[in-house]
Amino acid sequence: MSQENMKFEEMGLRNEVLKGIKEMGFVSPSPVQSQAIPIALQGDDLIAQAQTGTGKTAAFAIPILNQIEKNREIEALVITPTRELAMQISDEVFKLGKFLRIKTVCVYGGQSIRRQCELLENNPQVLVATPGRLLDHLKNDRIPNFSPKVVVLDESDEMLDMGFLDDVEEIFSYLPSNRQTLLFSATMPEQIQKLAHKILDKPKYVKITPANITNTDITQKCYVINEGHRDEAIVRLMDVFTPQKSIIFTSTKKEADALAERLVEAKYKAGALHGDMDQRARMDSIRAFKANKVNILVATDVAARGLDISDVSHVFNYHIPLNPESYVHRIGRTGRAGKKGMAITLITPLEFKELKRIQDEVKHSLELEELPVYEVSHNELVQKILKTKIADEAMDIYNELMDKHDETNSALKLISYILKEGTKSKIGPNQQEINRLQEQEKKPKQDYNSRRREGGNSRFGSQRDSHSRGFRGNSRGGRRY
Structure with missing residues (x-):
């Protein structure tokens, strides 16, 4: 045998x-x-x-x-x-x-x-x-x-x-x-x-090898975003998926602290875990997570290595991991003990090649998707409005509206504005743009260079240049390169 x-x-x-x-x-x-x-x-x-x-x-x-x-x-x-x-x-x-x-x-x-x-x-x-x-x-x-x-x-x-x-x-x-x-x-x-x-x-x-241990109980997703929208994207995904218990992996300790603070401000029960915390603070974070006093743990790889928590429903990669081993290690925090899990990775167009290396190693196709739109229900919207603290300048805007419309019309216009701008906003490229960027990434570099030589304003070249400018941001800013 x-x-x-x-x-x-x-x-x-x-x-x-x-x-x-x-x-x-x-x-x-x-x-x-x-x-x-x-x-x-x-x-x-x-x-x-x-x-x-x-x-x-x-x-x-x-x-x-x-x-x-x-x-x-x-x-x-x-x-x-x-x-x-x-x-x-x-x-x-x-x-x-x-x-x-x-x-x-x-x-x-x-x-x-x-x-x-x-x-x-x-x-x-x-x-x-x-x-x-x-x-x-x-x-x-x-x-x-x-x-x-x-x-x-x-x-x-x-x-x-x-x-x-x-x-x-x-x-x-x-x-x-x-x-x-x-x-x-x-x-x-x-x-x-x-x-x-x-x-x-x-x-x-x-x-x-990673191919031996990729867990079929884990649904793996990749969402394409602009570099400057990572925090906003995480909050959006929390709203969309409402995870029971999740770990968000960041590259640096500073990111872990900042993101945990952002999530707390957004009324989520979140805590940080990283190597700069003293022993008591680290143990307090782990105990709070295990006891469901916080249900989002924002952690660096070093701090999260060896965590044995079996009921994590979602894992989020704030940045694409630096190597396939880290990717498999991270997503292995969910889908344990026979339970289903979801692993979500945020990625910018400039990181497509890094994602391909991970796909080739783990032998698992990771489809690129546009970030989902979160549609607030009427009841949620009412609750959010009722819980909102009144800003100092709100009265000035209210008085100006009253000068131009009656109270009912003003209220309806404000609610319509919130519905249009605040509950269905897009983050990052749409699926059509993502597909086009993927196709351009697959084309050999010599094909792109020859097209530029043949005519700098070719349809292919101009599209690539415009989208590179549109989605580049500061792709390496904030990472540990």
């Missing part, structure tokens, strides 16, 4: 581990689990490339638990970049090891060192840690007899992005050479490959 079709019961796992798997509700292994678990059980070092949300925590937790001997020292170490992810991994290992009575300890910065030392003295079998705090413990000899048999590096590329790679290399100078090392990463940049070469011994490889 191939590994892809292997069941948990056929992997040679201990009964207590199988009971823990069943208790967690796992029915059959995910692709990364079916490929990685047998390799890890054999004792081989492993490099596994897989996105967040593919079940990789269990892919390393299950083989770790299967070989736990419950000695009086730490048997396994998991290093992960963020506090949130460390806590989630510790919780999942604890639950999977329920019938083995496994003790886990989670250590990270911002927590009492004395309290962590007390927990470490309680003879845990599994230690989950962030790099900075772990290195601090090791340098100060706070972990006696530290010789883990298995070491896991989780979200390795994220540790690179967060500047932890030097700490990770130093941590490995404290670890035994006869260990088993498992490295998990969503992407494999050159620096991670060099690190793997240093710390792993003849590793086996597993790669779960």
